[in-house]
Amino acid sequence: MSEYNPREIEKKWQDRWKKENIFKVEMDTKKEKYYILEMYPYPSGKLHMGHLRNYTIGDSFTRFKRMNGCNVLYPMGYDSFGMPAENAAIDEGANPEEWTDRNISIMKSQQKSIGLSYDWSREIYSHDPNYYHWDQWFFLKMLEKGLAYRQESYVNWCDKCVTVLANEQAQGGKCWRCNSDVEQKFLTQWFLKIRDYADELLDGLDTVEWPEKVKIMQRNWIGRSEGSIIRFPIVGEDRTIDIFTTRPDTLYGVTFMIFAPEHPWVRDWVKGTEYENEFEELYNEVMKEDKFKRTDLEAEKKGMFIGKYCINPMTKEEVPVYISNFVIYEYGAGAVMAVPAHDQRDFEFAKKYNIPIKIVIQPFDYEISVDKMTRAYEADGVLVNSEEFNGMANRNAINVITEKLDKMRMGNATVNYKLRDWGISRQRYWGCPIPVIYCNDCGTVSVPYEDLPVLLPKDVKFTGKGNPLETSESFINTKCPKCGKPGKRETDTMDTFIDSSWYFFAFCDPPRPEFEVFPYRKEVVNYWGNVDQYIGGIEHAVMHLIYARFFTKVARDLDLHKFDEPFQRLLTQGMINKAHPYCPKCDAFAMRAEMNDETCKRCGTKYVLKSVKMSKSYGNTVSPEEVVGKYGADAARFFILFGASPEKGLEWSDQGVSFAFKFVSGLWSLFLDSDMKKRSERNVNDELIEYQLHKTIQLVTENMNKIAIRDAINEIIQFVSNLRVYKINSVIEELFKSCQEYLLLLLHPFIPHITEELWEKTGHENLLSLAKWPDYNKDFITEENDYKWKLMNNTIDDIKSIVQVLKEKEINTIKLIIADEWKYDLFSIFMPLTEKTKNQGEIMKEIMKNDNMKKYGKEISKIIGNVLKNIGGYSKTLLDAKSEKQFFEDIKANVKQKFECEVEIFLEKEIDESKAKQALPGKPGIIIQ
């Protein structure tokens, strides 16, 4: 027998698959298509365990589907625009494009080393001009349809670095490079009207098979709420502020208005007034605040009166206008009506600034008063102080008041969404340029389609200050496509979520220079699309998955394809964790530098091991490269798939990997070590192994259809251990070989290399990768076989537990006693009864109706008591006394071998011992001597 050498055989089969080009797929309307996609990676430079897990899950499922006869589309590409490349340029003077290309080639070779069965001919790179050409095309189409527009919005800004900061660069309100305070700065930016699709995005969730938690997150993110718009005229001006509220029933209780400090009207109002200085101070303070903190219910509410008044459209009263940090410009109108009596935050604000409080809702069963209130009353009640609406239940008043406002043309019912339009402008170089030119005469002008793509220029400087694109004269200065006079290009690039919003369609028909009019051919995408199974991290539950859904709907409306939803089924994989030193006293994990210490540096407490997410800062990462190098790709895949269910967290453990390796290499001897006893006469073991085999095929198939990969593998492991036992005893060669063959088919999706090698070594000439998934034979999976299998194992377990209690006594003989016939009759009456009731009295009464049971009354009562106590342990009996005896005769040899002693089988009446009386159907009496 040769030795298992993973490195050698993995290379061999990877080369062979590549040479024969077996994973390349073409459109074929005669075959059932299936599209499996993993979220394409950002090429950060190295594969990490999360990637390995993602791809291993996807590849196993792909191989399973392929063996089931599907025409499987399984592509790979790279989300290659993004900040790390630009940071490398700033920090190390790297060229972003070269840096990215180099990373891609490293990652690709690592991916290839784990045997993933991609159709590599369909690769996509976001930074490929042939690809981002169509980002720009989509943008222009949206501009034409009025789905793209420009608006002011604020960004994180570091004044020292003169640059915009991403949220992750502005953590804790400090700039990551220079540690100075982050401010909020207004910039004019491009937005996409995702809100136009809000309702459809909500409804579409009912048509996809996604984890319920992801759907819930998206519903909350879209945040549809029904309410009213109420128009408050502004004193001394013609305009109104149209605020949104879900509580128009409290309109009579409005005692002031609150604007967001960054609302543009506010600055105009205070300009040149006594409020100006205080406003500027407050404004600057608020602009430095963390946005989460601002809306925290517990956070300090800061505000001021700004000398302005609005008019309550219903009462015509003038109410003062305040500004406060807890009102945010982006939501609704950027201003709210304040009802201190019935809103806790308004209440706190009013108390702090001595603003009047007016109760307009009284609880149904008691009375509240302004003097005694310690918090706002937010629950339901009856309207008071509300003129004609007094006495009305507030829930009803919501509609009635809105209708009246509508008649007065001072408001209307409306639907509001938390979902905000998608700001796509980024002040960065390494992204897709927005194809727009600004002309002094013609204004904002689209780049003509025939001039696409607008290429990223190469003559840029990476200084860490400002947008590098602004340093490229050749890029900025251009001609206006309309009038031909000098114009300036937009220097903002697109959010990289744009790239990932349609790449799944591009894989169906990858972009080529010769495509001129559309990004892909409709009939090709309609064949392959949509994605049948999408696999990726839970961290994308909201943003990426909602943007991609939005793009899908926009593209459908552009008649590019027929799909409403991009991803039919979704699997969100769990994270990878690893045990790491942890100090229970400080409640902190050791950092990278301390990870080899025994005690905590801060308090001296002894570290304990605790599981935590793998990350660079803890230094507890394990590189896939290392693991594959040491144990081989198959063992690495096996560990990852068996360690935890795909959607759960997976704990990395070195022992786990070495088990995986042992299991995989153990297959080698199971298949190739031909030392075994052969026989030609069938016995009960053949029957049982056949039953096991078909049962396993059935369970593995069912589990794989659900992508319950771990459960599938678990079944296989148990079958392998049964097959080992079968082999050690004695085999019918033909049957053993067929078990081997089936086993390779079942294992192949998970560990493709070794199975392919063993397939060849056991005499097959075709490629296992292209073999057909086995069907199971229902004839073997009978209830009777199920019952026999359990009967045998339960009996052996019982013997074991008796032997254990007996401690060291030597065993000479095991007597198995089959129960008297009347007990079988009893069970056939009794077991069906337990499905109706578990009440012993009722059951006894029912049984005693049978005359031939009466004489055993006392015994029956005892039996039934015991069985009911442990009802799950007994199943419907399927054998009568005679066939049960026969079965025990059949397995006698097995028991004999197991316990190395004599085994005798008796009928209850043949033996006169009290222990014999314990015999029950499906539970023979046992006497050990």
Next chain:
RNA sequence: GCAGGAGUCGCCAAGCUUGGUAAAGGCGCUGGACUCAGAAUCCAGUCUCAGAGGAGUUCGGGGGUUCAAAUCCCCCCUCCUGCACCA
């Protein structure tokens, strides 16, 4: 703050959808076989008690529903994840 998820033997992890033997499987540990010895492999044990297959205790904590709860309902605690977020 809002939203989502998780807590089951020493460790990892099934079971929860559909209430009915809790702990499958792996790791680790203990004993045995084989070895000069170790490694590997195989066998047995691994919540507690037990000289007969039994009894008892247990699924983060506390209540409740039920003949029966890890599973269903309510409250609380701890941990993790995401965020453009109250109107």
